[in-house]
Amino acid sequence: MLQPIDLLDWASSPSHLQYNRYVKSGYRPLLSTWGCLQSLFYVHNELFNVYSHGLFALYFMFIVPMQVPWSGITQPLFVYLSCMSAVTVLLGSFCYHLFMNHHGGAPVYSKLLQCDMIGIGVLNLFGPIGCLFVNFYPWGRYCYAILIIYTAVTTRALFKSVTAKDARGRAVPFIPMMLFRGVLLVLRMCGFGSASHAALWHMVAGEIAGVTGAVINILRVPERWLPGRLSDYLLNSHCIHHVCAVTAILNLHWATMEDILWFAN
Numbered sequence: 001m002l003q004p005i006d007l008l009d010w011a012s013s014p015s016h017l018q019y020n021r022y023v024k025s026g027y028r029p030l031l032s033t034w035g036c037l038q039s040l041f042y043v044h045n046e047l048f049n050v051y052s053h054g055l056f057a058l059y060f061m062f063i064v065p066m067q068v069p070w071s072g073i074t075q076p077l078f079v080y081l082s083c084m085s086a087v088t089v090l091l092g093s094f095c096y097h098l099f100m101n102h103h104g105g106a107p108v109y110s111k112l113l114q115c116d117m118i119g120i121g122v123l124n125l126f127g128p129i130g131c132l133f134v135n136f137y138p139w140g141r142y143c144y145a146i147l148i149i150y151t152a153v154t155t156r157a158l159f160k161s162v163t164a165k166d167a168r169g170r171a172v173p174f175i176p177m178m179l180f181r182g183v184l185l186v187l188r189m190c191g192f193g194s195a196s197h198a199a200l201w202h203m204v205a206g207e208i209a210g211v212t213g214a215v216i217n218i219l220r221v222p223e224r225w226l227p228g229r230l231s232d233y234l235l236n237s238h239c240i241h242h243v244c245a246v247t248a249i250l251n252l253h254w255a256t257m258e259d260i261l262w263f264a265n
């Protein structure tokens, strides 16, 4: 593969990109928009992050809608929301990683990070909503109360995280939402409401993948234990976080499909 520019080490990279000191090499210098786009075609330390979410965004845009048995479902809105939220978070992440070294510097980086956070918020807001609806539908008006509370808690987390100044400020607002969703999941596991059994296990797998990826990303492992080119380019916490994120998004969508088909039948 062509490598038309000299990549930088951590110490020489733009300061706003020095958020993981255990990734030592492979940084792109500041580039124009066209230069960032050209970086799709040579190896650097963000390439896996760009492609892992970019390709799955295309998958959710073009392949998944063709696989949905539209004629067999009665609540297509929740399938639209599931696909839309997956595309939003994956595209937001794709743009963040592709253009994070834009020559606009830290102000552009900050906007891209906000796009990334908006995607995460939209996924959390609309991704599980179909499963919550199906699960608590027998509860009548309490079902709608749960959906409204969940929407309010998640929207609050979204706005607080987008306006936060640091990583902790971006993560903490999502904790009440996670706890609320955890309680709802436990209720479902205990048999409250009614929904697809297969969907439940997709939901559990998705939550485990999401939390695992977040913890690995925070701990900066394995790169802090195994520094080197493999960790710089492929086997680092953020790349693993991306794999976990895709696993979580897929499981969330599969859970939605299982529940919506179960509801229709």
Ligand SMILES: [Zn+2]
Pocket: 049, 093, 097, 238, 242
């Ligand atoms: Zn990422």
